[in-house]
Amino acid sequence: MSDKIKIKFTVNGDSEEREAVVGETLLKFIRDELNLTGTKSGCEIGECGACTVLLDGKPVNSCLVLAVELDGKELLTIEGLSKNGELDRLQQAFIDHAAFQCGYCTPGMIMAARSLLERNPNPNDSEINKALSGNLCRCGAYQEIRDAVKDSASK
Amino acid sequence: MKMLSYDYVKCTGLSEAVDILAKEEQAYPYAGGTDLMVGMRGGKFAPKKLVDVKDLPELNVFEENDQGIIIGAAITLNQIACDDSIVKNIPILAEGSHSVGGYTIRNRATLAGNICNASPAADTAAPLYTLEALINIAGPDGNRSLPVEEFFTGPGQTALKKGELVQSIVIPRPFPAGKGVYSKASRTGSVDLATVGVAVQNWGEHVKIAVGAVAATPVRALSVEKAINEKGEKSSAEAAKLVHNDIAPITDIRGSREYRYHMVEVLVRRGLEQTMGV
Ligand SMILES: Cc1cc2nc3c(=O)[nH]c(=O)nc-3n(C[C@H](O)[C@H](O)[C@H](O)COP(=O)(O)OP(=O)(O)OC[C@H]3O[C@@H](n4cnc5c(N)ncnc54)[C@H](O)[C@@H]3O)c2cc1C
Ligand code: FES
Ligand code: FES
Numbered sequence: 001m002s003d004k005i006k007i008k009f010t011v012n013g014d015s016e017e018r019e020a021v022v023g024e025t026l027l028k029f030i031r032d033e034l035n036l037t038g039t040k041s042g043c044e045i046g047e048c049g050a051c052t053v054l055l056d057g058k059p060v061n062s063c064l065v066l067a068v069e070l071d072g073k074e075l076l077t078i079e080g081l082s083k084n085g086e087l088d089r090l091q092q093a094f095i096d097h098a099a100f101q102c103g104y105c106t107p108g109m110i111m112a113a114r115s116l117l118e119r120n121p122n123p124n125d126s127e128i129n130k131a132l133s134g135n136l137c138r139c140g141a142y143q144e145i146r147d148a149v150k151d152s153a154s155k
Numbered sequence: 156m157k158m159l160s161y162d163y164v165k166c167t168g169l170s171e172a173v174d175i176l177a178k179e180e181q182a183y184p185y186a187g188g189t190d191l192m193v194g195m196r197g198g199k200f201a202p203k204k205l206v207d208v209k210d211l212p213e214l215n216v217f218e219e220n221d222q223g224i225i226i227g228a229a230i231t232l233n234q235i236a237c238d239d240s241i242v243k244n245i246p247i248l249a250e251g252s253h254s255v256g257g258y259t260i261r262n263r264a265t266l267a268g269n270i271c272n273a274s275p276a277a278d279t280a281a282p283l284y285t286l287e288a289l290i291n292i293a294g295p296d297g298n299r300s301l302p303v304e305e306f307f308t309g310p311g312q313t314a315l316k317k318g319e320l321v322q323s324i325v326i327p328r329p330f331p332a333g334k335g336v337y338s339k340a341s342r343t344g345s346v347d348l349a350t351v352g353v354a355v356q357n358w359g360e361h362v363k364i365a366v367g368a369v370a371a372t373p374v375r376a377l378s379v380e381k382a383i384n385e386k387g388e389k390s391s392a393e394a395a396k397l398v399h400n401d402i403a404p405i406t407d408i409r410g411s412r413e414y415r416y417h418m419v420e421v422l423v424r425r426g427l428e429q430t431m432g433v
Contacts, residue, residue, distance in 0.1 A: 003162065022163045025192070045193045047346070052259055059259040064192040068163055069207070112259060133345045134257025 007071035011036070012080030020067035026060075027051045029067035030077060038078035038107045042136075049135030052108035053077050059115040061134070078107035081114070090114055093152035094145070101139035109135050113149045122153055162204040169213040169293055169322070175206050177295040177318025184208045184320045186229060187263035189256070190272040213293070213322055214267075223327040228267035228320070232279070233258065235266055245326055247335030247356055251282035254339050257346045267321040270306060273313050274348070276368035276409075280307065281354035282337050284365035284373055286326050294319035307372035333357025334430045340418045342409060350410040351418045355426030362431055364423060369402040369415050376401045379423060383431070391431070395424035 004019040011034060020029055030039050030053065042050035044063040051062040054076040081088040087095070090110055100106045109132060116123055116131035123131065128146050137145065163185075166172040176182050181203035185191055194200040208214055214229035219240050226235065235241055236253040255261055255269065255278045269279045270290070280303070288303040295318040303324075306314050315321070335356035341347035352367035361384040364376040378397040382388040404415035 005163070023160055045196060046189060046256070046260060049257070049259065058262045060263055061189075061259050064188050064260075064263065066163065066188070066192075066205075115258075131258050134259050 005068045005071070007068060009070045009073050009075060011075045012077060020070065022066075022068055024067045025063050026053070026055075026065040026067050026070060027062040029070070030062060030075075033067075036077050036079050040104055040107055042104070046134075047136070048105070049108040049112060049132075050105055052111040052135065054111055054115060057115075057118075059112050076111070078110060081110070089155055090117070090148070090152045093148040093155075097144045097148040097151060098141075099144040099148040100137075100141050105135060105137040105139075105141075109137070109145055113145075113152075116149070117153055123149070125150075161202045163207065164204060165207040166211055169211050172206050172208055172211060172320065173293055173295055173318055175204065176320060179204055182206055184271070186265040186268040187231065189260055189264045190268060208320065216323060221328070223325050223330075226266055226324045226326070228322055228324070229265060230267075232261040232264050232266060232269070236261065241326075244330040245282075245286060245335070247282045247337050247354055248279065248286065248326065250337040251279045251352075251354065254278045254337065254349075254352075260346070266324055270303070270324070271313060271315070271321055273307055273309070273311050273372070275310055275370060275372055276349045276352060277373065278337070278339060278349055278352055278367070280373040281352050281365035281367045282335070282356075283324070283326075284375055285335065285354045285356035285363040286331070287363075289325040289327060290321055291323045291325060292319050293322040298322070300325075304375065309371050331356050332359030333362075336426050336429050338422045338426060340410075340422060348409065351415055351422060353419060353422035353426050355423065355430050357430040362427070364398075364426070366398065366402060366419055366423070368409070369404040369419050371403070374401055376423060379427075383427070391424045391427035394427060395420045398423045 003022045007020050008017045030036050040050035042048035046061045046064045052059050053062045056073050112132055112135050128149050183202045185205040185207045209229045214227045216225055216227040217230050218225050232252040232255050236249050242249045269277045283303045290301045290306045292299050337354045339349045340351045349368045354365045356363045364379050367373040376398045378400040379394050382394045388394045398419055404412045406412045
């Protein structure tokens, strides 16, 4: 069965109307239908956080959400952060602190960290660790990631 | 990635959802999807239809009334973990909810989904046992209510009958007078299922203890409770040893049977020290 359902949503500020295949994950829809490949696919079982996006302002693992659930919602992906070619503060802080090696975890880390800073503009180390505990970095850049988040918070 | 094939329906009324669940084969309530999506990928579930219950108004109730605190089945674990009344009156449930996965998982995962998935390691189960929570069930033959201890019937199994779904979970009044703690031993100290989970709730005059991941369902540590509540045992170390009578742990990837016997005793002892001052 590959039924499709018509869905309306906004992605990074733009309204869109598309068809989503029932049974397809939001992750696959974002990458293959919207061609926004900044969102990464790692484990596809909720364990790694590489696929983190903001749905109605809240971070979710897009590999555990159905594409059809996007109907009526607002989606923010890593591509939506920069404005007029300028990186946002958190993205710049990741660069300044070399908070990655391969960069595969970075989009998910940044989306999860962004949501943390909205909830708690001045997080301490342990609050950052907790908030990012669902995001794995196989290169082990955790210290630099924490520094980048703190630095961005202080600005 | 294998494309999964099933229907999806977003229900707007409880009776519609019950109707579909009662009439159609292999129709599953779909809440946060954090167990379902993983289970479908691994072949554990093969639904023909997902019935999205997240928007049902009846399942979005979250209020405190004369009966207690009513938590609708669509309420997420993050909502529970930071709710003022829950943090104040029944912090053990806030702790149990907060210990599930990471923040992004808890944005989607529901309390009802956690107990309906019926993992013996479900982190909210042991706290709910010590609070004597009630599960409100809606079904084709009307509504009924069950104590949470009767809801769990085996690993992955519940007392729900065909067509039934959980409408809400009630934490009844009076709320416990004393302190309660939920402690979890896991492999990483970060996002991981419990190797052992222990809830100890002081009720003022007596204590209630429940343990997870050490039997086919979460269980009450009745031998420990009896020693303290009825026989006046004052030593938390002596009382904690008795938990071995109440459990039947197995060896799996998270820990051996022996390790679980050991850890559950340690966590019960610490829980008693923290809550009962014994
Ligand atoms: C990365 C990761 C980490 C996790 N860590 C933990 C952890 O530390 N501790 C822990 O306990 N769990 C953990 N889980 C498991 C999971 O997140 C929880 O069990 C969650 O609470 C399930 O809720 P849900 O709303 O996502 O359920 P769903 O996946 O939507 O549903 C789960 C089951 O319950 C049924 N169901 C859902 N709602 C109802 C209803 N109202 N009535 C009847 N049946 C219903 C579904 O049909 C399905 O069978 C983790 C999962 C992931 C992916
Ligand atoms: S790909 Fe979604 S959490 Fe790993
Ligand atoms: S930078 Fe490589 S996974 Fe994090």
